[in-house]
Amino acid sequence: MPHRVLIASIVCIAVVLSVIFGGGPIASRSYLEETAAQAQTTLRLAVAALEGHLKRYEALPALIADQENIEELVQRPGDEHLRAVANAYLKDINGLLTSSDIYVMTMDGNTVAASNHDGPLSFVGENFSYRPYFQDAAQGRQSRFYALGTTSLKRGYYFGSPIEVRGEILGVIVFKVDIDAIERSWSGGDSRIFVSDPEGIIFMTGSPEWLYSAIEPLTPERLARTEASRRYADAWLRELPVRRGTYAGHDSMTISDGTTDREYLVASAQMADAGWTVNVLIDTGTVRAQAKTTIIAILLFLCLAGLFLAIILQRRASLNERMQMQAEAKEELERRVEERTADLARVNSRIEKEIAERRLTEKRLRQTQADLIQAGKLAGLGQMSAALSHEFNQPLAAAKTYAESAAVLIARGRIDEASDNVRRISALIDRMASISRHLRNFARKPKEKLGAVSLDEVVRDTLEIVDARLKAADAELTVTLGTELPQVRAGAVRLQQVLVNIITNAADAVEGLENRQISLTAMAEAGRVVVLVRDHGPGVAAAIRERIFDPFFTTKGVGKGLGLGLSISYNIVKDFGGSLTVCNAAEGGAVFRIELDAASENALEAAE
Template sequence: MVRAAPAPPAPQGAPRRWHQVRRGGFIATLLCLAALLVWGAGEWAEQSERDAQWDNLRRLGEVQALALRGVATRYNYLPFTTAQHPLVRQLLQQPSSQAVRDAANAYLQAVNQHAGSDMLYVMDPQGLTLASSNWDTPNSFVHQNYGNRPYFRDALAGQTGRFYGVGKTTGEPGLFVSAPVVDAGRVIGVVAVKVRMEPISDPWAQLRDPVFVTDERGIVFLGSVPSWLYRTSQPLPTPLVQQLQHNEQYGTGWTPRAVPWTLRPQDDPPGAELRLDGTGGKSYLAFEEKLPDLGWTLTVTADSRVVALARQQAWALATLASGLLVLGALYWQLRERRLAENRLARIELEQRVQERTHALQQAQAFRQSMEDSLLVGMRARDLEGRIVYVNAAMCDMVGYRADELIGQLPPYPYWHPDELDRHWNDSDTVLAGNAFPQGRENRLRHRDGSDVYTMFYTTRLIDGSGQHIGWMSSVVNITAQKRAEEQQQQRETQLQRVQRVITVGEMASTLAHELNQPLAALVNYAAAARALAAQGKIGPLRDSLEALSTQALRAADIVGRIRRWVRQHPESREPCDLSAIVEQSLELLLRAEARRQGIPVRVEQAGAPLSVNADRVLLEQVVINLGLNALQAMQTHQPPPGGHELRLRIAAEDGQALVQVLDRGPGLPPGIAERLFEPFFTTRSDGLGLGLNICRSIIESMGGQLQARNREGGGAVFEIRLPCPPPPRMPPRHDLRHCPHRR
C-alpha cells in the first residue's frame, strides 16, 4: 500500500508557543483545583454520614438495651414470690402425695397464666420436677430432671439463678430465672420460671441490618440472623466447651462453630467494623451496648455502604460543579482552536481523500484476490432470496458462471431435482429469519449432471450501518467425505456379517466339543445297561440307568450354560468345594479313562477344605477337559523311568485357590506353548482346537486365570487360579472352609 505523505507543519512562532504554554499551565492548575475540590467534598460527606450513623446506632442500642433488660428482668420476682407459698413447701416435704401434687400443679398453672410467663415449675434438691404449670401438656416438665442446669445449682446454693439456653424438654430457647425454697434456714427445693425472649427478638427480623446479643463467653444466643445463633465470636477453651456441653445450654448436640464474620475495632470510637467472611463480603458499622447486670452484650449494626454512597454522591456533585467550571474556562480556548483547525482541515481533507481512494483500491484488490483463492464457496443473498454475490469456488462447485447466478431467485439452477421440497423448505426457513449457523447438509446438481454434497453455514449479512440486508452462506464441498463414509459403512456391514458367521461357527464347535464327554459317558452306560439287562441283574441295571439319566441331564445343563456363556449372560455362581469338584470329575470320566489306559491317578488335597464362588458344572467340565488332554498326551508318549501318572493337586496361594493338573507327557514345545490357547489351534488330527480356548474363557469369566507351563522332570502343568471368597468380618475363629490369608 502507498503511505500517505505527511501533512506540512503549520508555521509556529515564539509568541504562539508562549500562549500555548500559558494555556497548558492554566488548564493544569484548574484541573488540580477541581480534583482537590472533589476529594475534599467526598471526605467531608463521608465523615458527616459516618458520624450520623454512629449517633443512630447509639440511640438504637440504648432503646434495644432498655427493651431487652425490661423483658429479661420482668419476672425476677416470680420465683421468689412463688417459693414463699405454703403449698410449695408442703409439696417439697410430701413429694409422694398425689393430692398435694395436683394442688401445686393447679396453683402453678394459675400463677403462670396470670403473670404471663412461659413456664413455672418446682424441683426437689436432686433437680427432679415435682410440679409444673404445663403438667397437662405433652411437653410437661413433671418428672423431668434439670439437675445439670446452672440456674438450678445457683438456686440450690441459696442464690438467685439466671440462665439462657435451649429447653431440654421442649427444645425451645428461653431465659430461666430461679430462686431457692428455704425452710428453717435450709434449701429444700428450687422454683424456676422460663421466659421467652421472642417478644424482643422477633421485631429485629424486620430490621434491615443485623442485631444480635452475645453472652459473657462471646456466644451469639439471640439475634435477627438465625444462622448466627449459638456460634462463637471468640475461641473457647476446652474445659469451658465441655462444661457447656454438660449443661446442654445450647442443645444436646451443640459443638462450637465460629461466626461467619470478623469484628475489627476502628481507630476512632465508639464502635467497630463487622465484615462478613468470603470474597465480596458485606461490611457493617457495629455498636456494642454492654449489659453488665445480665452479663450480655447487645450489638446493633448499620450497612457501611450508606457511608460510601454519601461519599460517592458528594463526589458526583463536586465533579459536576468542577466540570462546569472547567468547561466554562475551556470554552473560549475551543473557539480559538476551532478557527485554526478550520484552516488546516481543508489541506488535510484533500490529502485524506487521495489516501482513502488509494486505500480502497488496494483493499478491493486484496479482497478479490483472497476470495478467488478460497476453497470454500461464498454466496450472498438479499432479503428476498436474490443472489447478489458468489465467489469463484462457488461457481466451480456448481458449474455455473457468476453472471449466470447473480440476480437469480429461487429455485436456483443448481438445486437437485430430487430434493426440491427440501431446498424450498431450507430457503423459506432462512428468509424467515431462522439461519443455520451450525450447518445444513444439502445435495446439489452440478451443471454436468453429477451430484455434489455440501454443507451450508448461513448467517445474517449486516451492512456498515448495522442494518440486516440479507444472508451470507459458506458452502463446503463434502462429496469426497460422503463417499468415504458410504464405503466405510459398506465395510462395517460386511465385517458384521462375517462376525455373525464366525460366532455361529464358534457356538456350534463349542457345543460339539463340550457334549462329546457326556455323550461318550451315555454310550458307555447304555452298553453296560444292555449287558446287565441280558444277564438279568436288576440292581446294577437300575444304577446304570440312573447314571445314564444323570449324564443326559448333565448334557442339557451344559447346553444351557454354554448358550448363556456365548450370549455373555452371567453364569450361575455358587459356593463350590474344590475337593468335591475334583472328585466328581474323576467319577464322571477321568478315573475310568485312566484305568482303561493303565495310568494311575493321584490327588493331593490341601491342608484345609477350599471353597470358591463358581459355576459348578462348567468348572467340572474344565477339570475333565484338562485331565483328558493330559491322558491323551501320555498315551502317545514313551513312559519315563518312573512311569506315567495323572496328578491333581489342590492348594492355596496368595489368597487364591489352585487346581493343578500334572502329567508326565511330552511337555510343551516353545512354538506350541505360545499358541496353546488360540482358537482352532490343535496338534491332533481329530481335534477342533477349541478346548483350551473355551476352558480359559470359562475360567476368566469366573474371575480367575488358566496358565500352562512345563513340569520339572518332564511333562506339563495346567494350573487353574480362582479368587477365594473374603473371610467373615468378625468370626470367632478362622473358618477352615475358606482359603487362608496371605502370609
C-alpha cells in the first residue's frame, strides 16, 4: 500500500509540473486564435455596416442633380423664387432620406441652396471651394470625402456630383451623411473599434478619448495635406502613444494612457472606395487571464483527482461492498429504465393518435376551404341573379316576338322575311346557351391541376359572366391586354373566379357615381404577368386596407355580401404562387394588383 501511494504521488507531481510548464502556452495559443477569429468577425461586421450605410446615399446626388428645379437654380442662382423652391425641396428630401445636409453650390464654391437654409447654422452663403469633394465634382467626377464640418462642426461623409445642363457643368450638389449612429454602436463591449484616414488620424471610434489622435507620426507633409482640405476644421490633432509589434504571430499594438500600457490584438481592413482603414482592437490581457484561469482550473481538477485516488486506495477494503451496492443500483436502474421505456411507448402511441387526428383535421380543413370557395362562387352568382334574369328575359321576349311575326309572315306568304326571323331566333338561343355554359362552368367545383392558362381566354369567359352585372351598374369595362402576353401558371376556373369577384366589386364601387369607368390591364414584368383592375369609386380606406382580405369582412350593407369574395380570391392567387394586393390610385379609386408566374414551356397540364 505505501509503495502504491508513493507511485501515485510521483505521478501527480509530474502531471502538475507538465501542466504548469506546457499547458500555459498551449492554452494561450488556443485562446489567442479564438480571440483573433472574434476580432476578424467584428471587423467584417463593422466594415459591412459602414459600407452598407454609405452605399444607401452614393447614387442620390446624381439623381437629385437631374431635377429640373436644381438645374434652373444653377442657371439663375440670383433668382430668389428659385432659391426658395430649391431650399424647400432639399429640406423635404433631406427629411425623407434622413441624411445630415444637402446643399447646392455654384462653380465659384458659393452655396446658393441648402436643406438647413432656415437653421442657425445655414450653409447658404458659405463658400466650400477648398473642399476636395467640390473640386472633384466641379471637374465632372462623382466625389467622396470625409471631414468635420467647418460650419456645423459635425462629422460627416460627403457625396458630391456635378450638375450638368446641356453638357455644361454649372454647379455641384453635395449630400452630407451622418455616421454618428454607427459610431455609437461601437461603444462598450470587449473590443475597441476605430477608423483612420489616409494620414493615420482617427476620426471614428467607440472610445471618445482617441478621437482626432494619430496612430502614425504627424509629419509636416501629413499636417499640410490635412489643413489644405480643412478636413478636421479647428480640431486639435495629436499623436496617440502607440508601439506596434507582434504577439504569438499576430499583429499587436501597445497604447499608453499616461499611467499604464495596454497591449491589444489588432485586425485591420481597407475600405478602398472611402480611403479608410477600419481597425478592431482586443485587449490581450483578457487572453492571458483566460489562460491563467484554465491552468488554475486544471490544477484544481488534478488535486481533486489525486485526493479521490488516495481515498480509493485507503478504502480498498470496502471495495467488495461498494461493488455489491453498485450491482443493486444497476438492477434498480434497469428496472427504472424498463418503466421509463414503457412510459415512452405509451406517450409515442398517444402522439401517433394525435398526428392521425391532426391529419384528419387538415383534410377536413382543406375540404372546408374548397367548399368555402364554391360557396363564394354561388353567392356571387346569387347576387348577379337579377341581372342574369334580365339578360335571359330580353332574348326570350325578342324570340317570342320574332316567332309571332314569323307566323304572320308565313300566313301572308312572305317566306324570306319569316326565314330571317327564324335565323334571329336561333342567334338569340345561341346567346342564351353561351351564357348558360359559362355560368355552369363557373359554378362547378374545379378539380384542376396548375398548368399553363391563357389569360386572354379566361378574361373572355369572365366578361360573359360579369356582363349582366356591368349593365345593371351602368358601368363600362375597358380591357387592355399586352402584346405577346405569356401564359400564366394557374387554374382556369379559379382564376376566372378571382377576376369575377374583383370586377363585381368594382361594379359595386362605381354604381350610382358620375364616373363609372372600370379598366382591366395585363402586362408582362420580369418573368411574371401583372393584372391591374382599377375603378373610379371611393377607394379603400386606410383603416380597413389591412383587413380587406379577411374572411367575412365586408363594407357592404346587410344582405349584399358574405365578405368571402376577396378572402377566397386572395387564397386562390396565393395557391398559384402569386400575390393579390390593393392600393388607392392617385386620381382616386381602388387598384387591385394580381401577380402570377409566367408558365414554363413544359407546363402542359390542362387547367380544367
